[in-house]
Amino acid sequence: QVQLQQWGAGLLKPSETLSLTCAVHGGTFSGSYWSWIRQSPGKGLEWIGEINQSGSTNYNPSLKSRVTLSIDTSKDQFSLKMTSVSAADTAVYYCASTEGNYYYYMHVWGKGTTVTVSS
Amino acid sequence: DIQMTQSPSSLSASVGDRVTITCRASQTISNYLNWYQQKPGKAPELLIYAADSLQSGVPSRFSGSGSGTDFVLIISSLQPEDFATYYCQQGSNTPRTFGQGTKVEIK
Numbered sequence: 001q002v003q004l005q006q007w008g009a010g011l012l013k014p015s016e017t018l019s020l021t022c023a024v025h026g027g028t029f030s031g032s033y034w035s036w037i038r039q040s041p042g043k044g045l046e047w048i049g050e051i052n053q054s055g056s057t058n059y060n061p062s063l064k065s066r067v068t069l070s071i072d073t074s075k076d077q078f079s080l081k082m083t084s085v086s087a088a089d090t091a092v093y094y095c096a097s098t099e100g101n102y103y104y105y106m107h108v109w110g111k112g113t114t115v116t117v118s119s
Numbered sequence: 120d121i122q123m124t125q126s127p128s129s130l131s132a133s134v135g136d137r138v139t140i141t142c143r144a145s146q147t148i149s150n151y152l153n154w155y156q157q158k159p160g161k162a163p164e165l166l167i168y169a170a171d172s173l174q175s176g177v178p179s180r181f182s183g184s185g186s187g188t189d190f191v192l193i194i195s196s197l198q199p200e201d202f203a204t205y206y207c208q209q210g211s212n213t214p215r216t217f218g219q220g221t222k223v224e225i226k
Contacts, residue, residue: 035215045155045163045206047215060214061120094162103169104210105153109162 002027006095006110008080012117018082022095022110023075033058033100034071034078038091039112046091050098051078085117121145121209125218131226138194140221142185142207151211152190154183157220158203166205167192197223 008020022034036048049059051069059067063082071078082089093113096106122145132138142152150170155163165174167183170190180195194201202225207218 044219045208045217047217050213050215058213062214099168099210102210103151103153104215105165105168105208106155106163107165107168107174109164112162 002097002108004095004097004108004110006093006113008093008113008115010114010116012085012115013119014086014117015084016117018085018089018093018115019079020093020095020113020115021077021079023077024097025076027097028076033098033104034069035096035098035106036069036080037094037096037106038089039094040088040091043091048080048082048093050100050104052100085115087117089115090117091115120214121148121212121216123207123209123216123218125205125207125221127221128219129222129224131224132197133226134197134199136197136226138197138201138223140192140205140223142190142192142218144188144190144209144211147187148209148211150186151209152183152185153208153210154181154192155206155208156201156203157206163206194223 003025006022033050035050051057066083068081095110097108124143152170154167157163171183204220204222
C-alpha cells in the first residue's frame with residue numbers, strides 16, 4: 001500500500017519560494033500521476049498540478065507562471081516549487097497519488113503541510 | 120475550466136438518515152467524477168471514483184451515480200463517523216477542479 005510522506009518549510013516571507021517534497025513509500029511511479037493540491041484556511045480544495053514518471057506535467061493555469069513540479073525516480077520523490085509567494089498562498093498543501101490512465105482520482109494523500117506566508 | 124457546483128453547501132442530518140449530495144459540472148464530463156470525504160484537520164479520502172465505483176475499504180452505505188453533467192453521492196444510513204465535508208472532483212480535463220464542498224453536520 002502506497003504511503004506518502006511530505007515535508008518542507010512551513011513559514012515563508014512574501015516573495016520567497018515555497019519548496020515541498022513528497023516521498024513515495026511502498027509503491028512505484030509507473031501508471032500514476034503525482035499531484036499537489038492546496039486548501040486555504042476554511043476554504044475548498046485547489047488543484048495545483050500533476051507530474052508523471054516521465055516528467056510530463058500539467059499545471060493549473062492560475063498558478064502555472066509560478067509553479068514547477070519535478071520528480072526524482074531514483075529517490076521515489078516528487079517536489080513542488082512555487083515562486084514569489086504572498087499571503088494568498090497561505091494554505092495546507094497536500095501531495096497525492098493520482099490514477100493517471102482514465103479518471104484521475106487521488107487515491108492516496110499525504111498528511112498535508114501547513115504553509116504560512118507572513119512578513 | 121470546468122466548474123463543479125455542489126448542493127447543498129451544508130446540511131444537518133441525524134444518524135440513520137439517508138443523505139443525498141449533488142454535483143453538477145459546467146460541461147459534460149462523461150463519468151469522470153470522483154468523490155472525497157474530509158474530516159477536520161485531515162487529508163481528504165477517496166470514496167467513489169468513475170462516478171459509481173466504490174473505493175476499496177469504503178462502506179457500502181456510500182454510493183454514487185450519474186453521467187454527463189449531473190452526479191449524486193448517497194449515504195444510505197448516516198453513521199456518526201460520516202459527519203464530514205464531501206467534495207466532488209472532475210478528472211475529465213485539466214485543470215482538475217473540485218466542488219466547493221458539502222458539510223454534513225449533526226442535527
